[in-house]
Amino acid sequence: MPGFERFGDLERKELQDVMDNGVLMRYGFDGMRNGHWKAKALENELKNVLESDYVQLVSNGTSAVSVALASAGVGAGDEVIMPTFTFVASFEAILLLGAIPILVDIDDTLGLDAKAVEAAITPKTKAVMVVQMCGSMANMKTLSQVCNKHNLLLVEDACQAIGGRYDNKPLGSIGDLGCFSFDFVKTVTCGEGGAVITNNKQYYTNADHFSDHGHDHEGNDRGAETHPFLGYNFRISELHAAVGLAQIKRLPEFLEVQKKNYTILREALSKIPEVTFRTVPEGGQESYAFLNFFLPDLDTARKTINGFKESGVDVCWNYFDNNWHYVRKWNHLKEAKSLFPLSKEIKDALSLLSKKSFDQSDHFIGRNISCLIKMSWTEDEVKKRAKLMVEAVKKVL
Ligand SMILES: *Cc1c(COP(=O)(O)O)cnc(C)c1O
Numbered sequence: 001m002p003g004f005e006r007f008g009d010l011e012r013k014e015l016q017d018v019m020d021n022g023v024l025m026r027y028g029f030d031g032m033r034n035g036h037w038k039a040k041a042l043e044n045e046l047k048n049v050l051e052s053d054y055v056q057l058v059s060n061g062t063s064a065v066s067v068a069l070a071s072a073g074v075g076a077g078d079e080v081i082m083p084t085f086t087f088v089a090s091f092e093a094i095l096l097l098g099a100i101p102i103l104v105d106i107d108d109t110l111g112l113d114a115k116a117v118e119a120a121i122t123p124k125t126k127a128v129m130v131v132q133m134c135g136s137m138a139n140m141k142t143l144s145q146v147c148n149k150h151n152l153l154l155v156e157d158a159c160q161a162i163g164g165r166y167d168n169k170p171l172g173s174i175g176d177l178g179c180f181s182f183d184f185v186k187t188v189t190c191g192e193g194g195a196v197i198t199n200n201k202q203y204y205t206n207a208d209h210f211s212d213h214g215h216d217h218e219g220n221d222r223g224a225e226t227h228p229f230l231g232y233n234f235r236i237s238e239l240h241a242a243v244g245l246a247q248i249k250r251l252p253e254f255l256e257v258q259k260k261n262y263t264i265l266r267e268a269l270s271k272i273p274e275v276t277f278r279t280v281p282e283g284g285q286e287s288y289a290f291l292n293f294f295l296p297d298l299d300t301a302r303k304t305i306n307g308f309k310e311s312g313v314d315v316c317w318n319y320f321d322n323n324w325h326y327v328r329k330w331n332h333l334k335e336a337k338s339l340f341p342l343s344k345e346i347k348d349a350l351s352l353l354s355k356k357s358f359d360q361s362d363h364f365i366g367r368n369i370s371c372l373i374k375m376s377w378t379e380d381e382v383k384k385r386a387k388l389m390v391e392a393v394k395k396v397l
Contacts (some may be wrong), residue, residue, distance in 0.1 A: 001135075001160075001289040003247045003254060005191040005376040010249065014038065014242035024238050026057075027212065028222040035052065039241040043195075045248045050170045050178070052197040054204030057241060058211050061159040061181020063234040064194035065093030068177040069127060071196065071206035072153050074099055077345050078126035080155075083112045083138075084327040084361040085319065086131040089181075090157065091333055095342075099126070100349045103327055105360040110292060110368065111138020118146050127153035132161035132171050133325075134370050135289035138279040140166050140174050155179065160196075162187050163255045164287035171287070172197055182244050187254055187289050190244035193236050232395060234342045246377075257375045258288035265291050265371065268386035274300075274397050278368070283306040291371045300368035300396050305369065307392035312384060315372035319367050327358060 015035050023029045026039035039057050046055040058064050074080060076098035082090045083106050091101040104120045107113035112130050128147055130138050147154040158164070158172030159181035165171060172178030179202070182193035196207045209215060214231030215222070247254075268292075269275050278292040295301045301318045308316050323329045331337075334354035336347050377385070 001022065001187045001254075001372060001376070002185040003187055003250075003375075005374060006250065008252065010246040011243050013170065015239065018136070018242045022278060026235060026241065027215075027360065028219070028237055035080050036142060036238075038238045039236055040242045041243045042248060045245065046195055046197065047182075047249060049248060050169075050173050050197050052173045052178070053199045054197065054201065054207075055237045056196045056204060056207040056211060057244075058194045058196060058207075058234040059236055060192050061119055061179060061184060061194040062089040062093050062156075063184075063211070064159075064179040064181065064196050065089060065129070065155070065157060066096045067207050067211050067234055067338055068155050068179050068196045068198075068203075069099065069129075070097055071198075071203045072155070072177060073128070074126045074153065076343065077124065079122060079124040079254070079349075080127045081117050081120050081125060082129045083131050083133075084358045084370040085110060085133060085365055086157070086326060087159070088324055088330065088333075089159075090129060090131060091330075093105065094129070095346065098125070098343060100346055101333075102349065103353060103356075103358070105358055105362070106364060108294075108364055109136065109138050109281060110134065110278050110364060111136075112143060113140060114142035114146050117143065118150075121146075121150050121152070121266075125150070125152060127155050129155045129157060130175065131157040131159075132147070132164065134292055135161050135164055135287040135373075136280050136292070137161065137166050137171055137280060137284050139166060141281065141283075144174070150161070153177075157387045159186065161287050163251055163258075163289075165285040166281065167283045168394075173199075176200065176205055182240075182247075187258070187287065188244060188247045188251060190236070190240040193240045193244055225338060228294055254375060255287060258373045260379075261377055262286075262291050262373045263385050264379075264382045265373075265389065268390050268392070269293055271397070272390065272393055275393065278381045289373055291373060292366070294367045295369065295393070296367065296397075301367050301369055303396040304347055304393055308389065311388045311392055313388050313392065315374065317370050317390075318340070318366075319368065320362070326365055
């Protein structure tokens with residue numbers, strides 16, 4: 001991660017195809033295209049790679065989450081359970097629909113804790129949104145059991161975990177709907193882009209129409225299409241899809257490099273007895289986009305990050321103090337700072353959130369260090385990095 005580290009001739013060729021015919025839109029203009037349908041071709045590739053019956057590309061990962069929830073009928077007043085450790089996109093996508101984000105603790109997988117999920121279920125709960133953070137996964141078995149037991153929708157945000165697997169299935173394909181982002185810093189990038197995947201034909205049809213103004217996409221005359229229901233515009237462009245089409249073909253190569261670099265760093269750190277690694281649930285296989293490990297406490301983790309900075313080890317974070325990924329600093333959410341009026345139900349829920357503490361999440365996020373695995377490092381660079389990391393950790397302990 002990220003895919004832009006490896007842009008090359010294939011990306012250039014796919015983009016050139018689009019510029020040669022000039023059709024930047026994914027729908028219509030059949031005569032001008034010379035047979036190039038980049039968004040459609042990317043959807044077909046993704047069906048294979050993600051082993052899913054249906055794929056709908058959208059404009060980004062945040063809209064993928066909104067479109068997934070809307071396609072399954074989640075909306076005003078419905079509660080969606082989500083983790084305290086994720087990207088701000090998770091609650092944005094829920095709030096956009098007038099639904100209510102309910103934040104709950106994570107466990108040592110750094111994903112949703114099934115027990116915390118079960119404790120948060122109310123008669124208004126409609127969906128559980130699991131977020132597969134940093135290339136690995138929550139315990140999908142226990143989460144699926146809770147969702148089945150309470151008849152809840154399981155939506156899987158796999159934006160940071162393309163290529164990871166669980167129980168011999170690609171991450172993203174385990175829940176009722178899966179969401180992906182192809183933004184500029186993801187393993188596979190389009191610049192901006194996203195996808196909703198599902199095996200449910202009705203959800204797919206809904207996603208297809210909803211993401212394009214409610215168009216029914218019947219026949220060859222876009223102007224004559226009808227609108228079975230309200231929609232919005234969350235379309236991807238052909239330019240973005242063209243880059244993604246090149247990148248998805250290279251995913252096996254990307255995963256191999258990530259795994260190689262990850263393994264060198266992990267083996268070096270595992271020689272330190274105080275260092276433990278995030279739990280990967282049984283049957284899980286990481287995408288190796290990040291390496292996550294735990295130190296004994298918050299203080300050691302903070303000092304280690306400072307040590308990394310001093311020795312020039314970049315792209316490692318302790319998310320406890322992070323503005324984007326952890327509940328502690330989401331004051332704009334807790335204070336319900338919105339440009340437009342929010343419903344009373346949402347304001348009430350956010351006011352409750354502002355008074356809540358998340359000790360279990362603090363316990364894991366406080367001690368965690370998360371390192372991005374780059375694909376542009378040479379083997380020598382990774383080995384040098386491993387040595388510097390080990391030295392910095394040992395100095396603090
Ligand atoms: C990147 C990301 C998103 C949002 O994707 P965008 O394409 O940037 O909108 C959502 N969830 C997670 C976990 C992400 O990492």
